[in-house]
Amino acid sequence: MHLGFSQADEAFRQEVRAFFKQEYPADILTKVQNGQQLTKQDYQRSEAALNERGWVAVNWPKEYGGTGWTATQKYIFDDELERAGAPSVIPMGLLYVAPVIYTFGTEEQKKRWLPDILASRTFWGQGYSEPNSGSDLASLQCKAERDGDHYIVNGTKIWTSQGHYADWLFCLVRTDNSGKKQEGISFLCMDAKTPGITVHPIISIDGSHYLNRIEFVDVRVPAENLIGEEGKGWTYSKYLLGHERTSYxxxxxxxxxxxxxxxxxxxxxxxxxxxxxxxxxxxxxxxxxxxxxxxxxxxxxxxxxxxxxxxxxxxxxxxxxxxxxxxxxxxxxxxxxxxxxxxxxxxxxxxxxxxxxxxxxxxxxxxxxxxxxxxxxxxxxxxxxxxxxxxxxxxxxxx
Ligand SMILES: Cc1cc2nc3c(=O)[nH]c(=O)nc-3n(C[C@H](O)[C@H](O)[C@H](O)COP(=O)(O)OP(=O)(O)OC[C@H]3O[C@@H](n4cnc5c(N)ncnc54)[C@H](O)[C@@H]3O)c2cc1C
Structure with a gap:
């Protein structure tokens, strides 16, 4: 068994290393080294620099703008990004919701959301947890009731990381209460500026504003924002969590x-x-x-x-x-x-x-x-x- 990297992989490593030295915004590296908190604009510039090289969607298939890299190339890229001290991408759009969209979404949804995620024009927040549903996520109660072409959403999500940066939210919502609790859950995407959505900051013990509580009061969400089938959200969320847990x-x-x-x-x-x-x-x-x-x-x-x-x-x-x-x-x-x-x-x-x-x-x-x-x-x-x-x-x- 050979456990080294091939010559081509080593050449790729040098290419990535040179990019972070010569092309990536140096002021962002300085901020990270200096222990400073990054702003939304910093993350956007960081991701834009990666996207310019076609390197921001490391895991996506090529047809949607991904790199098409081998597992080894992905590994080397992450290695060099962290070695350079560059921030990882904000995961909610690029790493979490995008694979759900390109795997389970309609062609229309792919066209509508993926290019904006790729270009960091939109940031996403993950609305899974609720005040009484964390580990027992399937007990969630944030309700989405169908009303013609829309869902009306009422409830609360909590611990939404960087929810104050989010332009869009992907949420698990309850569309049915009659059967097994996992079966009445749906996966709904919402424009964070929709009337009735209020983001409340939570300041954590390290003094930072990273977390949020989000309230939904009679929020009208177009039914076309539902991913996949109504009631199948649990399946999609488990798929997403697998991607999330490998990103740590x-x-x-x-x-x-x-x-x-x-x-x-x-x-x-x-x-x-x-x-x-x-x-x-x-x-x-x-x-x-x-x-x-x-x-x-x-x-x-x-x-x-x-x-x-x-x-x-x-x-x-x-x-x-x-x-x-x-x-x-x-x-x-x-x-x-x-x-x-x-x-x-x-x-x-x-x-x-x-x-x-x-x-x-x-x-x-x-x-x-x-x-x-x-x-x-x-x-x-x-x-x-x-x-x-x-x-x-x-x-x-x-x-
Ligand atoms: C910094 C941070 C960022 C987060 N970001 C997001 C986000 O962006 N979006 C989002 O939706 N959520 C987010 N969360 C929420 C996170 O997923 C939940 O906090 C987590 O799932 C635990 O749920 P809980 O806080 O309700 O704790 P609980 O579920 O109430 O658990 C309390 C304790 O009981 C233990 N416990 C619970 N059930 C069992 C069991 N069956 N067996 C053994 N032990 C058990 C737990 O391990 C824990 O120690 C974030 C949380 C934090 C702290």
Whole structure:
């Protein structure tokens, strides 16, 4: 078995690396390095730069504007994007709803939505969770009642990531209450500016505005915005969740973080010399690296399943657990390496000078916010406990 990359793959890697060095907006890389929060315009410019090269829709089929890359090329591209320190694309449009649209949508829907997603003209929000329906998503109650050519939507969605950036929302709505709860759910797309939709911010523990609660009061949505068949939304949502859970790996970003941690720990005093040589810290660092390698192999398996045209299967649950726990472990080590410098807490990180003159080392300043925010990773996209239930039932066949 040969585990290296081919010459063609290595040439592709150099091409991608040169793109991020020479063509990609340098100010966005500086903002990320500086720990600044990115604006919607930053994301739009980032995605536009990728789209100009035809590289924004990495997983889409070529006929819709995707790259048509092999699994290895996709892997190399993600690797180089994260190595360069560029932000990942906002996933809700490009990674989550687009595969549902091109797999289950009508020709009209594909023409209407895919080009705008590709060009970052529209951002999307994911309206799945509700105040009383998270893990038990099928119990959702946001109601869509048919009224001629429209659905009338009433209810609440919560924890909508970047919902305040969204031009469109894809929502799971209840169109029938009579049978099994999964069977009365439909997948409905809505223009976020439709009268009756109100977005309320939720400020999270790291001080950022990322999350939202969205209210729907008598919102009239054209019936042509329904994806697939009424009552089949659960099937489409499960397809989407498979794609969502495989998007958490971020291997190269984690490798870059670990390399940075090693540099920091080599010059940070520990109990007996540099922190890097403290037994406790060194052991945790080694564990994190070993887990990352296991994650990398799991990600490659999932990627090759997608490349051969299959939807990511239940193994995406294992990937989600590994990826998110690993990300959290890395933030814990940054916090540990920051020591007391992690104590000051900076809520507003929008300005370029947010950390100037604070006396806090640049690596330590964002550590606390990152530590807090990444607690959410084992909750969103389906909590770890729920992923374990899926693995035990659907992978291991346990009841
Ligand atoms: C930062 C962030 C971003 C998010 N973004 C979005 C988004 O864009 N769109 C969206 O729709 N949703 C989003 N969510 C919501 C997310 O999907 C839910 O929070 C998640 O599914 C858990 O639901 P819940 O919060 O209602 O917790 P609950 O379902 O109430 O769970 C509470 C606890 O009980 C455990 N638990 C529940 N059921 C079981 C069970 N059967 N077996 C064992 N343990 C169980 C859970 O693991 C958890 O620890 C986001 C959440 C966060 C934190």
């Amino acid at each position: 790996a971020h291997i190269a970003g984690k490798r870059a973080d670990i390399a940075r941690l090693k540099e920091i720990a080599a010059v940070t005093p520990g109990d007996h010399g540099p922190l890097l040589h403290d037994t406790g810290f060194a052991r945790k660092l080694a564990e994190v690296e070993v887990d990352l390698t296991a994650l990398e192999f799991t990600a490659l398996r999932a990627l090759s399943a997608v490349a051969s045209g299959e939807a990511p299967g239940e193994e995406s649950s294992a990937l989600k657990i590994l990826a998110t726990e690993n990300a959290q472990a890395i933030t814990e080590l940054f916090l540990e390496a920051s020591g007391q410098a992690a104590l000051p807490f900076f809520e507003d990180r929008t300005d370029a000078n947010w950390n100037k003159n604070s006396g806090i080392p640049p690596f330590a300043a964002p550590s606390t916010a990152a530590y807090f925010f990444h607690r959410a990773q084992t909750i969103y996209g389906g909590a770890t406990e729920v992923q374990k239930n899926i693995i035990s039932k659907q992978v291991l066949g346990l009841s």
